[in-house]
Amino acid sequence: MAQRDPQFNQHVLVDTTPMPDHIPKVEEIGATSAFLSSAAYFIGDRCKAFNDDFMKCKDEANGRGEIECLKEGRKVTRCAASVIKDINTHCLDQFKAHADCLENNNHYLFECRKAEVSLNSCIFDKLGLKKTIPGAPENQVPVHLRPKQKYAQYPGPQY
Amino acid sequence: MPQDMPPTGGYAQVQYKRNLPARGFKPFYYMVGMHMIMAYGFYKYFHGVREQRELAREKMWGRLYLTPLLQAEEDRDQVRRYYADKAREKELLGSEQKVYNSDRFVRPTFAYTPSKVTQ
Numbered sequence: 001m002a003q004r005d006p007q008f009n010q011h012v013l014v015d016t017t018p019m020p021d022h023i024p025k026v027e028e029i030g031a032t033s034a035f036l037s038s039a040a041y042f043i044g045d046r047c048k049a050f051n052d053d054f055m056k057c058k059d060e061a062n063g064r065g066e067i068e069c070l071k072e073g074r075k076v077t078r079c080a081a082s083v084i085k086d087i088n089t090h091c092l093d094q095f096k097a098h099a100d101c102l103e104n105n106n107h108y109l110f111e112c113r114k115a116e117v118s119l120n121s122c123i124f125d126k127l128g129l130k131k132t133i134p135g136a137p138e139n140q141v142p143v144h145l146r147p148k149q150k151y152a153q154y155p156g157p158q159y
Numbered sequence: 160m161p162q163d164m165p166p167t168g169g170y171a172q173v174q175y176k177r178n179l180p181a182r183g184f185k186p187f188y189y190m191v192g193m194h195m196i197m198a199y200g201f202y203k204y205f206h207g208v209r210e211q212r213e214l215a216r217e218k219m220w221g222r223l224y225l226t227p228l229l230q231a232e233e234d235r236d237q238v239r240r241y242y243a244d245k246a247r248e249k250e251l252l253g254s255e256q257k258v259y260n261s262d263r264f265v266r267p268t269f270a271y272t273p274s275k276v277t278q
Contacts, residue, residue, distance in 0.1 A: 014273075015240050015243055015270070015271050015273065016273075017239065017240075017242075017243035017246070018239070019235070019238070019239045019242070020242045020246075023238070023242075026235070028232055028235075029228060029232065036225055036228075037221055037222075037225070040220075040221040040222070040224045040225045041220070041221060041224060043224055043225065043228065044220070044221075044223070044224025044225075047224075047227075047228075048224075050227070051224065051226075051227040051228075054227045054230075054231060055226075055227055055230075058230070062262075062263070063261075063262070063263030063264060064262060064263060064264050065234070065264070066234045066237050066238055066241075066264040067238055067241070067264055069231075069234065070234070070235065070238060072231075073227075073230075073231030073232075073234055073235060074231070076227045076228055076231045077228060077231050077232065080228045109214070109217060109218065109221070110214055133213075133216055133217050133220050134220060135216060135220075136213060136216060137213075142213075143210065143213035143214055143216075143217055144217060149210075150206070150207055150210045151207075151210065151211070151214065
């Protein structure tokens, strides 16, 4: 039977020319999606000013934001990297547990409340960052603090 | 000859009604029961929808907090390719020419493919 070897050519499509020297370097965040979505609210809590600044710059740059907002973009990345670094130094175990749980549960936050509660309390104790969902109704418990999660595979008390 | 008369005491009743026992409850109670089951279902449904809405809000804000970070990374990559394209163009053509009659940043339609395997 004729053998047909797979041929991949994506790797030749990458332009690897480095950034020109007049643009300061910044290390990319390099975290995977589960870790990012686990840390999203803490990134949002600490870096809100930088994030808003960057988005405002992009909005007002009149279509040239990619080039003109590099400075703000670097600040955003550095701030997020600092959050990830702090979480890694102080709450690595809980962070890993939550990210693993998300990874195993289709990134559904409501499946991982137990890991999330311990992560959130650790981060609040060590870093002082708090998860708040803007715009949530004030007369009810925020959804991430409800012990029962209706849509989880085990909907009973989570912790 | 005497006339043919009804029997004394009259004829027996003719049974024109069906004589079936009524089964089950009165229909009214079935309707009440149905409405109670429906009310319970709607109660659960509304609470479920409220929870879904909050979960969606949580997910959306999580993504919104990450958007600037992801966008900044993507923008840097685009700018890196843009400058690389410009340098290549200058090397090949000897001059820089604007392709578009606009100052806006345009994502290139065609990607440069290096002749050598780069990665």
